[in-house]
Amino acid sequence: MMKRQRRWTINLLAVFVLGWGFTSYQHIFLGLILGTVFSFYNLWLLQRKINHFGEAVSRQERVKTLGTLSRFAAGALAILIALRYDNHFHLIAVVIGLMTTYVVIMIEFMVSKFETSLRKRGE
DSSP states (O other), rough: OOHHHHHHHHHHHHHHHHHHHSSOOHHHHHHHHHHHHHHHHHHHHHHHHHHHHHHHHHHHHOOOOOOOOHHHHHHHHHHHHHHHHTTTSSSSHHHHTTHHHHHHHHHHHHHHHHHHHHHHOOO
């Protein structure tokens, strides 16, 4: 599941790069790229923390946090970069880019549920 989420995000990032290269909306696509890169970092960080969380629970150890503060800081850094270089990055596109992995997670969840229901019907 985690590999699929990363693959979907990388493919979406590739589409944004193509949009940046071949359209006249370069500042919008550059904002989407910046936001998606930071969103991808947050996804990687969250998946890593979830793995550590699962291992700690299985060993019955004390559970650490899932790193919400570091993910918020990464998002804030992306916004600060967009504000500092506003002639290159579209701010709203950066915010939308920051949300892309969450949309990918929801789509992957729905696809997974759909595949599970199809398998149950086939049995």
